[in-house]
Amino acid sequence: MRENYLTVKGYGESEIVISKSRFLTYIERAETEEDAISFIDGIKKLHHNATHNCSAYIIGEHDHIQKANDDGEPSGTAGVPMLEVLKKQGLKDTVVVVTRYFGGIKLGGGGLIRAYGKATTEGLIAAQVVERKLHHFMKVAIDYTWLGKVENEIRSSLYTLEEIRYLEGVEIIVSVPKEEEEQFRSWITEMTNGQASTIFEDAQFVEFIVN
Numbered sequence: 001m002r003e004n005y006l007t008v009k010g011y012g013e014s015e016i017v018i019s020k021s022r023f024l025t026y027i028e029r030a031e032t033e034e035d036a037i038s039f040i041d042g043i044k045k046l047h048h049n050a051t052h053n054c055s056a057y058i059i060g061e062h063d064h065i066q067k068a069n070d071d072g073e074p075s076g077t078a079g080v081p082m083l084e085v086l087k088k089q090g091l092k093d094t095v096v097v098v099t100r101y102f103g104g105i106k107l108g109g110g111g112l113i114r115a116y117g118k119a120t121t122e123g124l125i126a127a128q129v130v131e132r133k134l135h136h137f138m139k140v141a142i143d144y145t146w147l148g149k150v151e152n153e154i155r156s157s158l159y160t161l162e163e164i165r166y167l168e169g170v171e172i173i174v175s176v177p178k179e180e181e182e183q184f185r186s187w188i189t190e191m192t193n194g195q196a197s198t199i200f201e202d203a204q205f206v207e208f209i210v211n
Contacts, residue, residue: 002061003134003178007093013126019102021051025123027096030057033065036095040069043097050191051102054078054116057095058086062178073100077112085120089129096120125153129210136181137162137202140172146192153191159184175206 012027030036031107036057044053052071056079059065068079068089078098086094098119098168107115147170154161154174165171176184185198 002092004131005061005092006090006129006131007090007210008124008127009130009207012123012125014119014122014126016115016119016122017103018118019105019107019111021107021115022099022103023115024098024099024101024118024120025126026099027094027120027123027127027208029093030059030095031093031178033057033067035069040097043099047099048207050080050099051095052100054082054100055095055097056080056083056086056120058083058091059095061092063087063092063206073112073116074109077109078116081113081117082120083148085117085124088156091129096123130173130207130208131210132205132207133179135175135204135206136178136200137204138174138176138181138184139199139201140174140188141197141199142170142172142192142195144170146170146195150188150191150196163203173201175204 005182008027008029010029013014014025016023028039030039036059038054047053052073054069054071054073066083068083070078082096082098098116140150150175154172160175161172163173188196188198
């Protein structure tokens, strides 16, 4: 299972105009190829009268699914540069469609490559790139006499206090980066003189905005 990776926060769109041609960019997270194809088809239907609806996507833990489509633009001038932007930014599970309405001025091969690359970059800014980091949700079980100290220490730390359960004893749920689990356990043990039990409860991804 992957632990930390970059992707887009979610849906985003942008527009740029180059030499009178409009380039509309649509970006979404896609965790399966079916999701990517469905998103592309939806944009194509939305802009069925556009000159081109070029697309690219990269999917899978090891980027094993990569596709680029020029949709009528000269070979290698649209889908491939779009895909290259995704790869250079290290993104996973991302699909992009750039819709072009031709403005009457030909851009040439180099101009098209730059235009589609720029349109993709602008779309990523709109969608926002996030880092997804695998966190372990740890249950710290303590006696009520320790609640004030432990709660204050956790809230003052870089860990995230997710929930406090007031039961026969107290259970504090804390989100901890996976790679820091042992460090967290040792910290809690030292803080409570060994009076707390720290138990793994769940694993979830937590997202942090990169741009």
